[in-house]
Amino acid sequence: MKDITSKLSLVGKNLQGSEIRRLFEVSMQPNVISFAGGMPDPDSFPAQQVAEAYFELLSERGELLLQYGPSRGTAEGVQAAGYLMSRHGIRVSGEEILITNGGQQGINIVTQVLIDPGDVILMENPTFVGALGVFRNARAKLVGIPMDSEGLMPAKLEKAAQDCMNRGEKIKFLYIITNFQNPTGLSLAPERRPEILQIARKYDFLVLEDDPYGELFFKGPRDRVRPLKALDTDSRVIYAGSFSKIISPGIRLGWLASTPQLIERFDMARQMMDVCTNPLIQAMADRLCSSGFLDRHIGNLRGIYAGRCEAMLAALKESMPGGVTWTKPEGGFYIWLTLPGPLSALKMLPKAIEQKVVYVIGNASSPDQSADASMRISFCHEDEKTIEEGITRLARTIHSMMGKSK
Ligand SMILES: Cc1ncc(COP(=O)(O)O)c(C=O)c1O
Structure with missing residues (x-):
């Protein structure tokens, strides 16, 4: 041709x-x-622990774990995601979780379901290159908000939101990496977290909180990494999590947590993308969590x-x-x-x-x-x-x- x-x-x-x-x-x-x-x-x-878990799981119920699984995720996948969120003080039910093939797929699904060309996405400037690519493909209008050593600056966020409102633009969500951000390594200061949610409420936009690094703090207290999702009182925050940085990126395991209405839509979008996440990997992750291994790891x-x-x-x-x-x-x-x-x-x-x-x-x-x-x-x-x-x-x-x- x-x-x-x-x-x-x-x-x-x-x-x-x-x-x-x-x-x-x-x-x-x-x-x-x-x-x-x-x-x-x-x-x-943890190759050894993963190999042992696979061997045991396939011996116990290979016929189930090698089959297609539910597009939302298996009960074990949902339990593993729930375990990691509960460590951060996020309490959600099973119907508020969708298991994904990594955090990147979560960002893709949310964008596909929420963004029309020209919609505004607010984000930290700089931000994660993988998310930028997805947002550009969706032809969203990207509005970067400056950061200082305490993370995203609330006053600048408010100003950007107000400017968008004045121009009659539709802000769909703020994309934010609250903990040890990629690429700056900065975190949103704890005092700023309620403030960001307050601004989201005032200007009525959603928050897509991407948190693959939240467990990797060098020193306590854990309170400093408490996600926005744990403070969310009006179902405004969509939380994207990932096992990539704490088990391995090759297993491709992540999740989204949001309201049942949005999760249902996200699930429909994902069914058409790639049907489901590998059930064996979800069972393995759950075993690593429930045995106490992941916590030590x-x-x-x-x-x-x-x-x-x-x-x-x-x-x-x-x-x-x-x-x-x-x-x-x-x-x-x-x-x-x-x-x-x-x-x-x-x-x-x-x-x-x-x-x-x-x-x-x-x-x-x-x-x-x-x-x-x-x-x-x-x-x-x-x-x-x-x-x-x-x-x-x-x-x-x-x-x-x-x-x-x-
Ligand atoms: C901020 C951020 N979000 C999402 C991802 C994607 O991770 P995953 O391997 O879970 O798709 C990464 C990977 O580097 C990242 O840094």
């Missing part, structure tokens, strides 16, 4: 590969240190990521030139680093690749391309020694861009 691309739909034509995926190839080259991916530490995957993960974050922060302090700033996360996977003006993280990337270190450029995560001076550097995947070496290489690159070789 001559020009097969003439057959593409509007969405098909506008599809763009993720910046992060593109960097994967570079990261695979020998001796490259990658701070680009958001991949969990592979040595911490999460404790170990917190220690691993806290150590790596500390190593990265110490290396940054040691080697970065004056004028470079960075966030100081208390959990999760990411640090957000900002170069002094007029340096551009995009223009610097080829130089960093020469030094064999890679990161994600800030603008990949920005709805309005206002983050050219920033980058996301992940501490989740590399060990402490490699992190130190990678930050030394990054500092060398920045020094040379600033005209001061070190």
